[in-house]
Amino acid sequence: MNRLLxxxxxxxxxxxxEIVIRYHQRNIVSRSHAPVVVLGDPAVLARCAAELGVAxxxxxxxxxEKVRAGTLPVVPLSDLGGKVQWGRPTLATGRAMARYIEEAxxxxxxxxxxxxxxxxxxxxxxxxxxxxxPGHTEMLAALCGCAEYAMMMAGNRLRxxxxxxxxxxxxVPSLLSEEKIFRLIELTGRSLRNDFxxxxxxxxxxxLNPHASETGLxxxxxxxxxxxxxxxxxxxxxxxxxxxPPDTVFNRAAAGxxxxxxxxxxxxxxxxxxxxxxxxxxxxxxxxxxxRTSVDHGTAYDIAGQGKADAASLAAAVDLAGRIAGNRGRxxxxx
Numbered sequence: 093m094n095r096l097l098x099x100x101x102x103x104x105x106x107x108x109x110e111i112v113i114r115y116h117q118r119n120i121v122s123r124s125h126a127p128v129v130v131l132g133d134p135a136v137l138a139r140c141a142a143e144l145g146v147a148x149x150x151x152x153x154x155x156x157e158k159v160r161a162g163t164l165p166v167v168p169l170s171d172l173g174g175k176v177q178w179g180r181p182t183l184a185t186g187r188a189m190a191r192y193i194e195e196a197x198x199x200x201x202x203x204x205x206x207x208x209x210x211x212x213x214x215x216x217x218x219x220x221x222x223x224x225x226p227g228h229t230e231m232l233a234a235l236c237g238c239a240e241y242a243m244m245m246a247g248n249r250l251r252x253x254x255x256x257x258x259x260x261x262x263x264v265p266s267l268l269s270e271e272k273i274f275r276l277i278e279l280t281g282r283s284l285r286n287d288f289x290x291x292x293x294x295x296x297x298x299x300l301n302p303h304a305s306e307t308g309l310x311x312x313x314x315x316x317x318x319x320x321x322x323x324x325x326x327x328x329x330x331x332x333x334x335x336x337p338p339d340t341v342f343n344r345a346a347a348g349x350x351x352x353x354x355x356x357x358x359x360x361x362x363x364x365x366x367x368x369x370x371x372x373x374x375x376x377x378x379x380x381x382x383x384r385t386s387v388d389h390g391t392a393y394d395i396a397g398q399g400k401a402d403a404a405s406l407a408a409a410v411d412l413a414g415r416i417a418g419n420r421g422r423x424x425x426x427x
Contacts, residue, residue: 105179131167190221295332
């Protein structure tokens with residue numbers, strides 16, 4: 093079974109290069125993760141390592157070559173080197189980080205990589221480079237030709253999926269529908285079963301309004317959209333419950349009553365998630381034909397180049413990508 097994962101370096105001007113170096117330094121000691129190659133910029137990584145005072149053996153890597161223990165193998169896709177100013181994304185960095193993503197998808201589809209782990213990108217620089225996506229998730233869905241996808245944030249205590257992602261809060265109600273919520277419940281359930289190895293996942297569904305509208309006092313979305321979607325999910329065989337008041341459901345899930353919470357909008361799920369998993373959370377894209385996990389933080393331009401970045405989320409993302417790839421591989425072998 094192919095275990096080789098690709099890490100995309102993210103924005104060269106952000107903390108991506110640093111967390112890659114920190115992760116490599118940590119993994120040399122622990123040797124606890126699947127083998128990885130980096131899709132990125134060797135010169136930027138070498139400069140970052142030098143500034144951090146970390147000795148690292150950066151070697152160019154091409155498909156088919158073995159990963160030598162102790163080295164940091166890099167697919168060289170840009171050569172920005174000293175042109176990068178930490179914390180200052182440009183057109184060139186936007187083009188570079190998009191190329192890392194595109195090449196990772198190509199190598200996975202060719203069977204060379206088992207999955208990809210992404211470091212953070214700048215959405216504004218991505219748009220500046222001509223890529224009209226609000227983020228990684230939507231770009232990867234387009235590259236894979238995938239119409240049904242979702243964002244999951246995963247940690248040891250809490251997992252959440254989102255019915256709407258990068259949209260303004262005022263737009264959320266108009267973007268919700270019974271069908272969309274039902275399909276998200278199903279997608280969440282399938283991922284928990286196939287990717288996370290949970291045979292009969294327990295799914296909680298959050299309401300949209302305070303107190304889950306309290307029988308219609310604070311809105312009609314629960315009665316008209318969310319509750320019917322939950323009923324359909326149960327009829328389809330899923331252990332789904334709700335809609336629950338958003339101010340209590342996350343506590344119940346974190347206590348172990350549910351395997352994931354289906355949320356109606358971005359901050360509804362991410363605020364409680366990051367309260368529990370700020371350092372070690374993982375972003376997982378559900379529905380893709382490829383394995384993709386990511387760090388759960390941004391480019392952190394304010395601390396880029398200062399040696400303050402933490403690689404814990406990257407380590408967790410690599411670990412989870414390896415487990416998902418393994419679970420999918422075992423299912424494929426049984427077919």
